[in-house]
Amino acid sequence: MSRKPLIAGNWKMNLNHLEAIALVQKIAFSLPAKYFEKVDVTVLPPFTDIRSVQTLVEGDKLLVTHGAQDISKFDSGAYTGEISGSMLAKLGCRFVTVGHSERRAMHGEDDASVLEKAKAALRHGLTPIVCVGEGIDVRQAGKHVEYNTESLRGSLAGLSADEVSKVVIAYEPVWAIGTGQVATPPDAQEVCAALRAEVASLASAEVAAGIRILYGGSVNAKNVGDLIAQTDIDGALVGGASLKGDEFATLAAIAAGGPFV
Numbered sequence: 022m023s024r025k026p027l028i029a030g031n032w033k034m035n036l037n038h039l040e041a042i043a044l045v046q047k048i049a050f051s052l053p054a055k056y057f058e059k060v061d062v063t064v065l066p067p068f069t070d071i072r073s074v075q076t077l078v079e080g081d082k083l084l085v086t087h088g089a090q091d092i093s094k095f096d097s098g099a100y101t102g103e104i105s106g107s108m109l110a111k112l113g114c115r116f117v118t119v120g121h122s123e124r125r126a127m128h129g130e131d132d133a134s135v136l137e138k139a140k141a142a143l144r145h146g147l148t149p150i151v152c153v154g155e156g157i158d159v160r161q162a163g164k165h166v167e168y169n170t171e172s173l174r175g176s177l178a179g180l181s182a183d184e185v186s187k188v189v190i191a192y193e194p195v196w197a198i199g200t201g202q203v204a205t206p207p208d209a210q211e212v213c214a215a216l217r218a219e220v221a222s223l224a225s226a227e228v229a230a231g232i233r234i235l236y237g238g239s240v241n242a243k244n245v246g247d248l249i250a251q252t253d254i255d256g257a258l259v260g261g262a263s264l265k266g267d268e269f270a271t272l273a274a275i276a277a278g279g280p281f282v
């Protein structure tokens with residue numbers, strides 16, 4: 022089964038709503054429509070930017086989609102500071118990352134809470150991008166494959182095969198995030214292949230063949246081609262390089278098969 026690559030830009034806590042508009046315009050106008058037949062491109066701004074991005078995307082009928090970086094596991098009510106799936110859906114969000122390692126490390130999220138957030142996303146028609154990834158200690162101990170497959174199992178436990186088929190998975194080794202120390206393509210492939218095999222056992226071989234698995238961690242326009250050439254890597258979750266319009270557009274164009282913009 023052929024899987025359309027997905028390039029997702031995780032802006033993290035960067036850019037105000039005016040800067041967001043400028044960046045989305047830059048990306049959209051750098052990528053002619055034909056590229057979007059070959060690659061899906063999405064941006065994941067901070068919550069405070071989403072309404073502005075939605076207005077631009079819908080007003081100008083852009084082919085770039087948008088999403089969010091987090092979602093509440095609750096649907097509404099007395100949850101100060103939380104943002105619900107229905108609010109994100111109303112803002113036109115298509116994707117939402119759940120379980121990013123920065124949230125796991127700094128906000129106490131674990132596989133069980135990631136699962137609740139993935140369910141909330143699915144309840145509201147959003148595609149959860151479920152993130153897993155090992156720290157350097159796990160990698161050095163040679164336990165990265167088991168660590169990530171177990172984390173994925175916990176983050177998808179109890180979902181139906183149909184629900185699993187609607188998820189995107191992102192493998193982001195913590196030691197590669199923001200360090201410039203990208204995983205080698207074979208190292209990234211090893212884990213992504215194991216994650217796909219895990220999906221086959223959680224859901225079915227057919228679901229596993231169709232699901233998109235992204236790599237994230239120091240992806241840039243120079244290394245993305247070799248990463249997505251790997252059998253089980255279907256795109257990238259990009260941090261730092263997604264904040265530069267030219268580089269992100271080039272990266273998406275490479276994922277579409279070029280020629281480069």
Ligand SMILES: O=C(CO)COP(=O)(O)O
Nearest residue numbers: 031198199238239260261
């Ligand atoms: O965490 C990441 C994307 O979610 C990766 O960030 P960098 O691309 O900046 O390493």
